[in-house]
Amino acid sequence: KRTEVVNGNMLIRDGVVDYIGRSSADLNVEKCRTLDLRGYAVFPGFINTHHHLYQTLTRAVPGAQNSGLFDWLRTLYPIWGKMNGEAIYISALVGMAELLLSGCTSSSDHLYMYPNDATLDDSIRAAKDIGIRFHPTRGSMSLGESDGGLPPDGLVEDEKDILDDCQRLIESYHNAEVGSMLQIGLAPCSPFSVSSKLMEETADMARSYGVRMHTHLAETRDEEEYCVERFGKRPLEYVMELGWNADDVWLAHMVHCCNKDMKALATNGIAVTHCPTSNMRLASGISPIMKMLKLGVDVGLGVDGSASNDGGHILGEARQAMLLARLEASLNQSGQSASETDSYFSARQALELGTRGGAAALGRKDIGQLELGKCGDFFAINMNKLQYAGALHDPVAAILMCASNNVDVVVVNGNIVVEGGRLLTIDLGPTIERHNEISIGMVA
Numbered sequence: 012k013r014t015e016v017v018n019g020n021m022l023i024r025d026g027v028v029d030y031i032g033r034s035s036a037d038l039n040v041e042k043c044r045t046l047d048l049r050g051y052a053v054f055p056g057f058i059n060t061h062h063h064l065y066q067t068l069t070r071a072v073p074g075a076q077n078s079g080l081f082d083w084l085r086t087l088y089p090i091w092g093k094m095n096g097e098a099i100y101i102s103a104l105v106g107m108a109e110l111l112l113s114g115c116t117s118s119s120d121h122l123y124m125y126p127n128d129a130t131l132d133d134s135i136r137a138a139k140d141i142g143i144r145f146h147p148t149r150g151s152m153s154l155g156e157s158d159g160g161l162p163p164d165g166l167v168e169d170e171k172d173i174l175d176d177c178q179r180l181i182e183s184y185h186n187a188e189v190g191s192m193l194q195i196g197l198a199p200c201s202p203f204s205v206s207s208k209l210m211e212e213t214a215d216m217a218r219s220y221g222v223r224m225h226t227h228l229a230e231t232r233d234e235e236e237y238c239v240e241r242f243g244k245r246p247l248e249y250v251m252e253l254g255w256n257a258d259d260v261w262l263a264h265m266v267h268c269c270n271k272d273m274k275a276l277a278t279n280g281i282a283v284t285h286c287p288t289s290n291m292r293l294a295s296g297i298s299p300i301m302k303m304l305k306l307g308v309d310v311g312l313g314v315d316g317s318a319s320n321d322g323g324h325i326l327g328e329a330r331q332a333m334l335l336a337r338l339e340a341s342l343n344q345s346g347q348s349a350s351e352t353d354s355y356f357s358a359r360q361a362l363e364l365g366t367r368g369g370a371a372a373l374g375r376k377d378i379g380q381l382e383l384g385k386c387g388d389f390f391a392i393n394m395n396k397l398q399y400a401g402a403l404h405d406p407v408a409a410i411l412m413c414a415s416n417n418v419d420v421v422v423v424n425g426n427i428v429v430e431g432g433r434l435l436t437i438d439l440g441p442t443i444e445r446h447n448e449i450s451i452g453m454v455a
């Protein structure tokens with residue numbers, strides 16, 4: 012009910028919220044680990060619904076700093092082609108560490124190229140080691156340059172191999188139960204890197220197993236022009252005709268989204284991931300999320316990247332979403348005065364994108380809220396930090412309105428993963444060192 016409890020207690024038992032309220036009298040906490048969070052604000056864990064963890068290896072690459080999506084991709088594809096399984100594992104650890112330390116307890120990932128010995132198993136192993144709830148998607152690219160696609164021919168895969176690996180991953184890992192720590196999704200990369208046939212066959216396979224479908228869509232004008240020229244349709248019309256038309260689909264970006272598109276999203280229950288920093292970084296445009304929300308579209312948040320962000324700070328991303336929605340509203344008004352609610356996307360609305368919106372995008376009813384029976388996923392921030400001095404009247408709004416910090420405590424499924432601002436599950440120092448060695452070896 013969006014209640015904010017002041018001076019409250021929360022009990023998590025067997026990974027599930029068992030009590031929230033202001034009483035501690037009836038709580039049997041003898042066998043519990045107790046966290047004294049007086050002076051802290053506690054929130055449901057953020058859910059990141061679009062990311063490419065491997066891209067932490069190629070942040071701020073010279074030559075890819077000041078270009079739009081297509082040129083940015085053309086510069087980075089050959090560098091990414093040098094990755095191997097170890098690079099995938101180490102970069103996933105780094106990306107997940109950054110997410111956890113910024114308050115994220117569940118994340119999706121979109122890995123769409125498998126050079127050398129890389130497999131999705133590498134990032135799945137990283138999620139288990141670090142302790143984050145994980146929704147990896149088996150991405151794919153099958154349309155190389157010689158077939159009219161954008162990626163180099165050497166980086167695309169045979170479509171039968173892609174589908175065989177999708178099937179293997181679902182059968183090996185997908186857990187659909189309440190409280191699941193691992194769910195597989197299927198994710199052809201984009202209209203300009205896979206064939207129509209693969210989009211259709213992926214949808215058929217996803218539905219036969221009851222797993223979710225994800226792709227990039229309507230990110231840039233270039234993509235829209237590509238679709239109109241090649242298929243005679245705008246991006247959303249194109250994918251909907253290929254079976255991507257129901258509530259098991261979530262789409263990253265939807266920047267170039269007309270009123271007709273937004274109505275189609277709402278009518279068909281298709282969810283959207285908003286990636287504000289990436290959209291600004293690549294000058295892709297501004298996704299009209301306030302209009303989408305008004306029409307009833309489920310909108311989650313994604314850090315995207317990390318080569319188009321170039322970070323994975325989910326709390327900072329929610330702040331960007333709040334600020335960018337206000338900018339978009341002011342641009343649309345062009346001098347006319349609008350009502351407050353139309354112009355000012357609030358801190359609480361932005362927090363909701365990153366929590367309830369994310370849960371909807373991933374098709375989960377058991378995360379995104381702190382409520383009895385839901386998963387014990389939360390983060391806590393010590394409000395007595397420099398950045399919040401003078402903002403204690405409203406700690407909920409303060410964490411977005413003030414500068415974005417790392418968080419102090421993170422609990423995933425009842426397990427303490429971050430305490431005192433430190434990650435407990437992996438040794439970050441050597442991980443960063445190895446990550447930098449791999450990164451320098453690839454970019455040099």
Ligand code: ZN
Pocket residue numbers: 061062063121227263315316
């Ligand atoms: Zn992306």
